[in-house]
Amino acid sequence: MSYLNGMLKPDALEGKNILITGGGTGLGKSMGKYFLELGANLIIASRKLEVLRMTAKELESEVKRGSVLPLACDLREVDQVEAMFESAVEKLGHIDVVVNNAAGNFISPTERLSANAFQTVIDIVLKGTVNMTMTAGKHWIETRQPGTFLNIVTTYAWTGSGYVVPSATAKAGVLAMTRSLAVEWAKYRLRFNAIAPGPFPTEGAWSRLLPGELADEFDPAKRIPLKRVGEHQELANLAAYLVSDFSAYVNGEVITIDGGEWLNGAGQ
Ligand code: HXC
Numbered sequence: 001m002s003y004l005n006g007m008l009k010p011d012a013l014e015g016k017n018i019l020i021t022g023g024g025t026g027l028g029k030s031m032g033k034y035f036l037e038l039g040a041n042l043i044i045a046s047r048k049l050e051v052l053r054m055t056a057k058e059l060e061s062e063v064k065r066g067s068v069l070p071l072a073c074d075l076r077e078v079d080q081v082e083a084m085f086e087s088a089v090e091k092l093g094h095i096d097v098v099v100n101n102a103a104g105n106f107i108s109p110t111e112r113l114s115a116n117a118f119q120t121v122i123d124i125v126l127k128g129t130v131n132m133t134m135t136a137g138k139h140w141i142e143t144r145q146p147g148t149f150l151n152i153v154t155t156y157a158w159t160g161s162g163y164v165v166p167s168a169t170a171k172a173g174v175l176a177m178t179r180s181l182a183v184e185w186a187k188y189r190l191r192f193n194a195i196a197p198g199p200f201p202t203e204g205a206w207s208r209l210l211p212g213e214l215a216d217e218f219d220p221a222k223r224i225p226l227k228r229v230g231e232h233q234e235l236a237n238l239a240a241y242l243v244s245d246f247s248a249y250v251n252g253e254v255i256t257i258d259g260g261e262w263l264n265g266a267g268q
Contacts (some may be wrong), residue, residue, distance in 0.1 A: 007237045012244050014039035017092045019085075021132055022102030024051040026202035027152070027235060029059070031099065034236035035243070036063040043069045043088045043095065043265040046102060075102055075128030078135070085135045097243045098136045100129045100151045103259060111222070118166045125170035130177065137181070138196060146189035149241050151178045154252065155196045155262035175254060182252030191251045193242050197256025200230040226259035 016034030018035050022028040032042045036059055044052050069091055073084035088095055088221040104124040106117060122124030133149060155197050156164060157171035175194060182192040199220055220229045237256055241247050256262060 003147040008038055008244065008246070012240065012246070014094040016040045016243070017043065017088075017094060018097040018099065019043040019088060019095050019136070020099040020101055020242060021045050021128070023099075024048060024055045024070070025039055027197065027200055027232065028101040029055055030232035031101070031239045032068070033059055033063060034061060034233065036066045036068070038244075039066065039234065040097075041066045041069070041092060042179055043071060043092065045071045045073045045075075045084055047072065047074050053059045071126070075131055075226055076123045078108050078131045079132040081128075081135050083215065085132075085139065089139070094145060095136065095139075095147070096145075097150065098132060099146045099239070099243065100132055100149065103152070103167070104163060107163050109163060110165045113166065114131075115197045119192070120169045121166035123250065125167060126173045131173050133181070137185060140190055141185070141188045144188075147191070148243055149178070149181075149192045149196040150239060152191070153177075153178070153194045153196050155198065155256055156256060157196065159262055178254065179252050182234070186251060191248070193243065193247070193250055193252070194254040195238055195259065196254055196256045197235055198230060198256070198260075198261040200232060200235055223264060224261045225264050227257065230257060230259065 013035055015055060018040045020028045020032050020042060025047045028044070033173050044055060046052055049072035052065045052072065056070045069088065071087060073080045075081055085095070085238065096153070102124065104121050105195035106113065106121065129151060133196060136147060151174050153171045153175050156168045157175045161168055178192045178194045181190070221227055221237060235257055238255060242250065
């Protein structure tokens with residue numbers, strides 16, 4: 001669809017170094033591709049270095065602009081997050097934006113989840129985001145550099161929703177942190193916003209997350225007023241705006257991009 005491209009000027013992110021957690025696949029990769037097209041350099045971080053390397057190669061050859069640095073890191077381990085961030089600063093000189101995008105989720109009746117399953121999602125989503133945010137935030141405060149955070153949450157962070165209780169719990173925490181630090185760290189020129197995406201199909205997580213017995217409950221045609229799922233470029237457009245200087249006065253906001261799904265009572 002032609003309206004999808006060219007929302008921002010081709011130099012909208014020129015000179016920005018943008019770190020995306022979970023940037024090797026899915027929505028993280030799609031946002032990264034558009035950031036590159038707009039002149040940014042990327043650092044993509046996740047546990048799987050092989051996947052990151054393949055994505056870096058693919059994006060660099062497709063976009064032919066900017067650079068992509070793949071760095072392995074388990075976000076649950078603060079030492080690994082700090083080492084990854086230090087190595088990114090060493091290679092690129094400065095980091096300007098952190099996109100907290102990495103997530104894990106199980107769609108399951110809650111009573112069937114083990115304590116470890118619950119903990120796993122909380123650790124990746126909440127603890128991982130806290131680790132990344134504290135690491136980048138403390139660095140920016142110490143070096144007196146401005147910085148921008150973009151946190152990917154979901155609408156059930158505030159509506160609640162069945163079958164995704166660990167994820168909803170963790171994302172509610174991420175949203176609370178987004179708003180709280182938007183207030184507290186504004187004095188350091190650090191800006192925080194969030195995006196709450198509705199359904200955007202991805203190669204891996206989408207099919208893995210929707211087990212047959214629950215698929216009907218998640219049928220987009222039944223849930224979404226616009227009767228379709230989202231296009232990755234639509235999310236990338238919003239993300240690019242929120243990490244760019246065009247949104248410099250937007251702070252502590254969460255913007256939903258879901259075709260009207262949550263207002264239609266999804267999650268109730
Ligand atoms: C219930 C499960 C499970 C499942 C594993 N477990 N799969 N429980 N349902 N489908 C249990 C295991 O038995 C184990 O508990 C515990 O969870 C940890 O399992 P591991 O396999 O060791 O987990 P690990 O490999 O560390 O990480 C799991 C993961 C990973 C985080 C979910 O698969 C992952 O990184 N996925 C890709 C990212 C992802 O899912 N992204 C989607 C986010 S979308 P026991 O007790 O046996 O030890 C999103 C928005 C929602 O968040 C969109 C809704 C449509």
